[in-house]
Amino acid sequence: METATKQSFDVAAIREQFPVLKQEVNGYPLTYIDNAATSQKPLRVIEAVNHYYTFYNSNIHRGVHTLAEKATNAFEATRKSIQQFINARESEEVIFTKGTSESINLVAATYGRQNLSAGDEVIITGLEHHSNIVPWQMVCEEKGANLKVIPVSDKGEISIDDFKNLLSDKTRIVSVAYASNALGTVNPVKEIIKLAHQAEAVVLLDAAQAVPHLEVDVQALDCDFMAGSFHKMYGPTGVGFLYGKRHILEEMPPYQGGGEMIKEVTFEKTTYNDIPFKFEAGTPNIADIVATKEAIGFINELGRAAIGNYENDLLAYGTQKLQEVDKLRLIGTADHKVGVLSFVLEGMHPFDVGMMLDARGIAVRTGHHCTMPLMERFGLEGTVRASLAVYNTKEELDVLIEALKKIAGRIK
Amino acid sequence: MSSIADIQQDIIDEFELISEDREATIFYIMELGQKLPEMSEDLKTEDNIIKGCQSKVWLTAGYEDGKVVFQADSNTDITKGLISLLIRVLSEQTPDDILNAELNFVEAIGMNQVIGSQRTNGFNSMIKQMKMYALGFKTKEQVNQ
Structure with a gap:
């Protein structure tokens, strides 16, 4: 029944x-049934891409004309809807990226480079996608830091005791999958975050496989970073997000240089824009970001x-x-x-x-x-x-x- | 031994019967793979691995009475089936015949549609390597003469 x-x-x-x-x-x-690779898109998402190009395609943020204003509003409306979707405190804590991989690379290349020194440790799990392994290997190698891995049981789970054994005053960053792409395991992230914070380490959650399926609340979790991709949750390809706590994002150096991320440029010195724009160099994937709002709407309505x-x-x-x-x-x-x-x-x-x-x-x-x-x-x-x-x-x-x-x- | 052209025609005729049914075609290729004699483990070396294949493929060749004899294996049955077709066509032929062979059966049986682009690339790497062996034996023979 x-x-x-x-x-x-x-x-x-x-x-x-x-x-x-x-x-x-x-x-x-x-x-x-290959949805962990990418999900299909509902008509409202497809139509939103089409509608954007048909009626108001324009570059965002600096234009004074009507179309630019319209495009900017639609673009920022998606940021707002992501903020609400993951329950971030403010929309400035949401940075647009190409996807989860880029989000993790961004954190490794900025926060990681800034905060890791020789002998420091980064903890991941044995369940991670290569996207949550390789960026940390790269920065660890550069800085002489060490990567520690929480082992995986025969059932495909990790244990909090094993995590506690790895956690130490050398731990700077803990980066774990919220849910495993290969096995589906949902990790005990709330407990991991609590313990990591007691050890004064920051936590990044790779939420690529979690956000399409679970109710995700970054404030309740208290994670420092969260990465996700919208193409796995009924949205267009090429759009991801990085959530970061404001005070951490503000301290971080920029990721890439270019348009949008600057406040003022002279040949002697450049001052950087505020978050989130500091991390969004170059013209973003406007059409797909605009259409992402429809994917979130689709999920919210269900x-x-x-x-x-x-x-x-x-x-x-x-x-x-x-x-x-x-x-x-x-x-x-x-x-x-x-x-x-x-x-x-x-x-x-x-x-x-x-x-x-x-x-x-x-x-x-x-x-x-x-x-x-x-x-x-x-x-x-x-x-x-x-x-x-x-x-x-x-x-x-x-x-x-x-x-x-x-x-x-x-x-x- | 039949000529390369005759063997290819046989294969084309066999596949004609099932060409409309993709599942039957794949099952047939898989069965061919399951029948391919296993290569001894000591030949499954890193040197004998064909690069560019999605699955693992080992290929080696010997030269007997002016003819090249191929041995190959893979860790997947479908790939083994594809290999067995190539062995059937090219093994026990002369280096010149192998080098001059135009493998029209691949297209004629619609292989590319069945196995997809990634496996087609691997298949082509396999053919290339078989021709390299033929060229190697031919060159060696010319030097010895």
């Missing part, structure tokens, strides 16, 4: 808003709690049904997960599984998911990853499971 709330969540009506879902791939209806409930339901269903597939082993069985089903079929390479699923119109990701150290931890070259979004259905999971049963039957 479905509860009343679940019935009121009209997935058919939601799917109607996503034109890309209404197609056949290789002769089968498209089953798009309600993040309702989205979370629906996706958890799908995840539980998928987790249970996958057990029916012979030779299938689920990788990542954490108690608290977002909608990621990562698995291997014993005796078959994930690439082959992915190709055969594609022949049935099923889009999944295969490989190391940009988490090579994590795959090594599990002794795997990669996994097959099905990742869910609000428009997915139990029927689609049935299609996946039927296809997997057929594939598993082919294993020699």
